[in-house]
Amino acid sequence: MLPKNEIVLEARGLTKYYGDFLAVDNLNFSVRKGEIFGFLGPNGAGKTTTIRMLTALSPPSDGTAYVLGLDIRENPLEIKARIGVAPEISNLYDELSALDNLIFMCQLYGVPRKERVKRAEELLEIFNLKDKRNTLFRKLSKGMKRALTVASALVHRPSLVFLDEPTSGLDVLSARSLRMIMRRLRDMGVTIFLTTHYLEEADMLCDRIALIRSGKLVKIDTPEGLKASVSEGKSLEIRFRNGNEESLQELKKRMSPFKVTILNGERVRVYGDDIGEICERITKLSKELGMELADIFSFNPTLEDAFIELTGLSPIVMSIEKEGKVNVTG
Amino acid sequence: MSRDSLRCIFYIILKDMRTYYLKPPSISWGIIFPLAWTLAFYLRHPQTFAQLVPGMVAMTAIFSTTAAEAVVINFELRVGSMERLLLAPISPGGIFLAKLLGGFAFGFLMTLVVAIGSSLALGIHLNVPIFLLVLIFSLLSFASLGAFICVSVKEIFEAQTLLNLPRFIMIFLSGVITPISALPHYLQYISYLMPLTYTVDGFRHAISQATYQGINIWLDILVLLVFSLAFILPGRRMLERKFE
Numbered sequence: 001m002l003p004k005n006e007i008v009l010e011a012r013g014l015t016k017y018y019g020d021f022l023a024v025d026n027l028n029f030s031v032r033k034g035e036i037f038g039f040l041g042p043n044g045a046g047k048t049t050t051i052r053m054l055t056a057l058s059p060p061s062d063g064t065a066y067v068l069g070l071d072i073r074e075n076p077l078e079i080k081a082r083i084g085v086a087p088e089i090s091n092l093y094d095e096l097s098a099l100d101n102l103i104f105m106c107q108l109y110g111v112p113r114k115e116r117v118k119r120a121e122e123l124l125e126i127f128n129l130k131d132k133r134n135t136l137f138r139k140l141s142k143g144m145k146r147a148l149t150v151a152s153a154l155v156h157r158p159s160l161v162f163l164d165e166p167t168s169g170l171d172v173l174s175a176r177s178l179r180m181i182m183r184r185l186r187d188m189g190v191t192i193f194l195t196t197h198y199l200e201e202a203d204m205l206c207d208r209i210a211l212i213r214s215g216k217l218v219k220i221d222t223p224e225g226l227k228a229s230v231s232e233g234k235s236l237e238i239r240f241r242n243g244n245e246e247s248l249q250e251l252k253k254r255m256s257p258f259k260v261t262i263l264n265g266e267r268v269r270v271y272g273d274d275i276g277e278i279c280e281r282i283t284k285l286s287k288e289l290g291m292e293l294a295d296i297f298s299f300n301p302t303l304e305d306a307f308i309e310l311t312g313l314s315p316i317v318m319s320i321e322k323e324g325k326v327n328v329t330g
Numbered sequence: 331m332s333r334d335s336l337r338c339i340f341y342i343i344l345k346d347m348r349t350y351y352l353k354p355p356s357i358s359w360g361i362i363f364p365l366a367w368t369l370a371f372y373l374r375h376p377q378t379f380a381q382l383v384p385g386m387v388a389m390t391a392i393f394s395t396t397a398a399e400a401v402v403i404n405f406e407l408r409v410g411s412m413e414r415l416l417l418a419p420i421s422p423g424g425i426f427l428a429k430l431l432g433g434f435a436f437g438f439l440m441t442l443v444v445a446i447g448s449s450l451a452l453g454i455h456l457n458v459p460i461f462l463l464v465l466i467f468s469l470l471s472f473a474s475l476g477a478f479i480c481v482s483v484k485e486i487f488e489a490q491t492l493l494n495l496p497r498f499i500m501i502f503l504s505g506v507i508t509p510i511s512a513l514p515h516y517l518q519y520i521s522y523l524m525p526l527t528y529t530v531d532g533f534r535h536a537i538s539q540a541t542y543q544g545i546n547i548w549l550d551i552l553v554l555l556v557f558s559l560a561f562i563l564p565g566r567r568m569l570e571r572k573f574e
Contacts, residue, residue: 057416058574081334081419091410095349107341108418110334153417 006033008160008191009054013063016049016215023049025215026063033159036182036192038206040199040307046215047195048088051164054193055085068160081109084153084161088168088195090145094138098129098148101137102155109156123151126184128177143174150178154185161185162193167201179205203303213311226306235305236270236278236298240291243267247289254285261308266294269305334419339428342415346432350398360394360440371507383448384533385506388526390444391468392497395437396476400489402429403480407572422570426477430562433473441465457536460547464532467554471525474561481568500526525557 009031016024024046031037041047052058054065056076065072067079092101102120111119124130127147132140140148150166163182167175182192182205196202202209203223211218211226219226240248243266251268252260258278259271270278275298286293350356368386372379406412415425445465449456475496480489501507503517504526510518521527528550534542535550 055417057413077332077334077419077421080417085417087410087413087417089410091414093345093349093411094409096345104341104345105418108338108415108420110337110419152414 007031007066008033009037009065009067009193011050011054011063011065014050014053014060014065015062016046016053016058017061023215024053024060027212027215027217029210029217029220031160031191031193032208033191034186034189035207036186036194036205038202038209039193039195039212040197040202040209041212041311042197044214045212047212048164049215050212051085051162051193051195055083055162056080081156082158082160084156084158086150086153086161086163086166088164090142090149092137092145092149092152094136097134097136098124098140098144099133101148102152105152105155111156119155123154126181127151143170146170147174147178150181159189160191160193164195165197166194167196167198175201199303199307209303211307211310218310223303226310227301227303230271230301230305230309234271234273234275234298235301236272236275236282236296237263237267238270238282238293239267239295240286241266241294243291247291250289251282251285251291255281261305263308269308271301271305331424332419335421335424338415338418338420339424339431342420342425342428343432343435346398346402346429347435350402351432351436353398356394356397356436357440359397360436361390361444363393364389364444367501380452380454380537382507383452383454384530384537387441387445387448387533388468388504388529389501389506391437391441391465391529392472392500392526394440395433395469395472396493396497397433397436399429399433399473399476399480400486400493402432403477404484404486404489408484408486413573416573422573423566426481426562426566426569430470430473430477430565433476434469437469437472438465441469454537461533461536463551464529464536464547464554467551467558468525468529468532471529471554471557471561474558474565475525478561478565478568481565481572496524500524503527505530525554528553528557 007030011027011029014024014027015022027050039047039050049058053060053072054067056067056072056079059073068082070079072079093104096104099120102123103116106116106119121130121133124133127150129144129148129151132144137145137148146166146169150163153161153163166182167178170178179201182194186192194202194206206223208220208222209226210220219229221229245262245265248262248265248268252262255270258281261269263269270282272278279296282296283293364386367389368382372382403412406415412425416422420428445456445461448454476493479492483489483492503513503521504510504524505521506526510521510527513521528545531544532547532550534544535547
């Protein structure tokens with residue numbers, strides 16, 4: 001057993017090439033025991049490639065990582081035996097029931113024969129799938145398949161679990177239930193390496209978050225630290241009824257020294273302490289640029305703001321690229 | 331190979347038998363198809379049915395062993411289930427072996443049923459040690475041939491189409507129905523490049539015993555072993571590359 005605050009995962013110069021394409025570029029970070037570590041980035045940022053290397057599925061082109069003290073290059077099978085992984089796709093066996101899928105996983109991971117059924121039943125109970133124990137995997141709903149895939153990563157009680165987009169595509173209730181389970185696992189001392197494209201989910205769950213873009217690590221901090229790095233003041237979000245990209249670019253230029261982020265063709269965010277002055281200048285500029293103010297409200301910087309600031313991408317990239325909706329409610 | 335890998339291989343074989351092999355389509359393809367072919371040839375040229383038994387048993391061996399390999403390998407690669415297996419403490423090479431041995435186990439079961447059934451029904455004496463020796467090396471070469479073809483393509487239909495090519499060519503050129511000596515000279519050379527030729531020859535040794543003058547039985551086994559290795563080594567590497 002590793003002592004508390006022990007580093008359970010350490011990436012050292014982790015790099016992956018696919019041919020000439022650099023998918024992951026020299027990643028260096030560590031994950032502490034018992035934390036939920038968020039790994040955030042848009043599609044194609046290198047999240048899944050990184051997970052594949054860390055879980056010993058795919059060898060790095062350069063660098064290495066130590067998982068539970070073991071080198072992924074030298075001890076891939078020992079690492080696989082000790083970690084749990086729920087991949088992005090729910091890829092259990094269609095022809096096996098929920099219970100049989102879990103028992104099969106118990107067999108693969110060497111769970112003692114006497115304990116297999118008991119453990120499988122326990123997990124079905126935790127994941128609210130007890131009524132579906134004899135239902136074939138292919139007949140389960142999308143949310144149930146996802147839950148069972150996550151459950152299958154826990155049959156051998158690993159101390160480090162990799163969850164790749166666990167709530168992706170789930171309805172609100174299933175996603176919420178899965179988040180509760182993640183919190184319970186953390187409370188039980190399990191370390192969770194979580195990739196997600198839901199910024200609010202990462203904000204709610206993660207103890208620390210790593211932002212990744214184009215295979216490069218942008219920043220690692222706590223959600224609060226990331227938000228604070230954006231702005232120490234307030235944010236204003238303004239929606240224009242007849243806004244357009246050109247006018248908003250002009251507005252951004254003329255709002256200097258205030259920092260302005262264009263969210264889309266009709267919404268902008270302005271960061272600064274002097275709300276009064278911002279409002280005054282926005283009102284004046286909107287008139288000059290022929291735009292009509294629709295809404296204006298202020299709030300503290302969110303993780304979304306941090307994401308925009310640090311990656312230079314719109315958060316819409318995260319939600320739309322995956323499935324066109326965001327389902328985070330708690 | 332580690333204990334973890336051996337355990338995974340064992341349970342993958344059991345799972346594949348349960349979910350893919352021991353199903354009506356695989357069983358009918360493995361037993362009914364060779365039986366129907368043999369009966370068709372028997373009715374066309376009625377002779378002693380017992381003479382066709384080695385060929386029928388060899389056909390059962392190749393068709394049952396490769397009956398579901400396309401599904402077991404290509405389907406699982408396509409839907410991601412194979413990647414799920416790889417998350418367990420087993421290497422891609424171990425998974426290749428497990429998939430191959432699943433076909434082997436099913437082929438063993440089906441071929442034994444046909445061989446024992448034929449032996450009892452027709453009163454044929456079987457030299458059990460020779461039969462088992464030839465059977466084991468034959469199944470290994472057929473299973474590895476099937477697995478090699480499956481990992482070299484992406485889609486199930488491609489694998490099935492490619493698998494049919496050697497299977498059907500071998501039926502005609504490997505002495506299953508027509509003795510190799512009766513084939514044109516240039517075709518005989520091709521016959522000796524096919525693993526089924528050595529299986530049929532080996533089974534004739536096991537069934538006809540001293541009266542049969544064919545290839546040396548040990549040469550049959552050696553050639554089958556060489557075929558197995560020639561398919562296993564590159565097949566395993568190809569599967570590994572799919573996950574790199």
